[in-house]
Amino acid sequence: MRILILSDIHANFTALEAALAQSAGRWDIAVCLGDIVGYGPDPAEVSEKIRTLTHACIRGNHDKAVAGIMSTEDFNPVAKAAVNWTRSQLSPDLMKWLAELPRGPVESNDVVLVHGAFQDEDEYVFTPAQALEGLLDSTAPVTFFGHTHHQGGFSYLDNNLEVLQIRPRPNELFAPLRVEPGKRYLLNPGSIGQPRDADPRASFAIADLANQTVEFWRVPYEIGKVQSRMRKAGLPEPLVQRLEFGR
Ligand code: ZN
Numbered sequence: 001m002r003i004l005i006l007s008d009i010h011a012n013f014t015a016l017e018a019a020l021a022q023s024a025g026r027w028d029i030a031v032c033l034g035d036i037v038g039y040g041p042d043p044a045e046v047s048e049k050i051r052t053l054t055h056a057c058i059r060g061n062h063d064k065a066v067a068g069i070m071s072t073e074d075f076n077p078v079a080k081a082a083v084n085w086t087r088s089q090l091s092p093d094l095m096k097w098l099a100e101l102p103r104g105p106v107e108s109n110d111v112v113l114v115h116g117a118f119q120d121e122d123e124y125v126f127t128p129a130q131a132l133e134g135l136l137d138s139t140a141p142v143t144f145f146g147h148t149h150h151q152g153g154f155s156y157l158d159n160n161l162e163v164l165q166i167r168p169r170p171n172e173l174f175a176p177l178r179v180e181p182g183k184r185y186l187l188n189p190g191s192i193g194q195p196r197d198a199d200p201r202a203s204f205a206i207a208d209l210a211n212q213t214v215e216f217w218r219v220p221y222e223i224g225k226v227q228s229r230m231r232k233a234g235l236p237e238p239l240v241q242r243l244e245f246g247r
Contacts, residue, residue, distance in 0.1 A: 005189040005205040007033035007146030011040030012193030015202040018221035033146035034060025034115040041229035056108035059101035067099035078236040112143040150197040151190030157183040174217040200246035
């Protein structure tokens with residue numbers, strides 16, 4: 001079973017379509033780690049696509065904010081403006097779907113899915129200290145998380161926690177990671193719609209645990225097209241510009 005892992009799509013349909021086109025035929029089921037909406041210009045198209053495409057999908061903080069489950073008090077003014085605009089674009093049906101998305105962790109086909117940390121869906125996991133609990137406590141050896149928009153992750157074996165630097169080079173579509181038996185992994189596929197690790201390409205992962213590999217993908221897409229839709233929608237300019245820098 002090859003699993004396509006999508007995360008932090010953030011209403012960027014052009015990036016999502018590019019990722020799906022490049023990975024066509026290379027996976028059997030798709031899962032999503034949340035933040036389907038927020039920031040980008042295509043919340044309805046992306047929500048509809050993720051609803052029909054995925055076998056399992058959990059909620060992210062932006063999905064909660066848009067659905068009204070979580071207050072936007074902690075959001076910066078730019079993110080708050082995007083939340084309000086996003087609400088105006090979604091049908092009651094899609095709003096209901098977003099509101100009913102389950103909270104992680106969710107186990108699906110031998111992998112665990114979380115949006116932020118294993119114990120707290122809204123917590124960011126950037127450092128080994130933040131990763132340790134999830135590595136030890138998760139109910140499966142391989143756990144996927146999102147939220148930081150940074151591709152990569154951590155492994156753990158016999159008190160040895162390793163930071164995994166596994167990003168495809170500019171001319172590569174993917175970089176493979178060998179999954180070793182007995183080791184535990186906390187892996188981030190990166191963000192489809194708003195990467196923040198200095199590579200603006202859409203990022204995702206494909207896990208094939210029967211063959212002991214996880215591929216970390218980066219796919220270019222037409223960023224300018226998304227930016228012009230964002231400007232037309234009146235979304236905040238900092239959100240428009242950051243897409244081309246991957247920051
Ligand atoms: Zn996000």
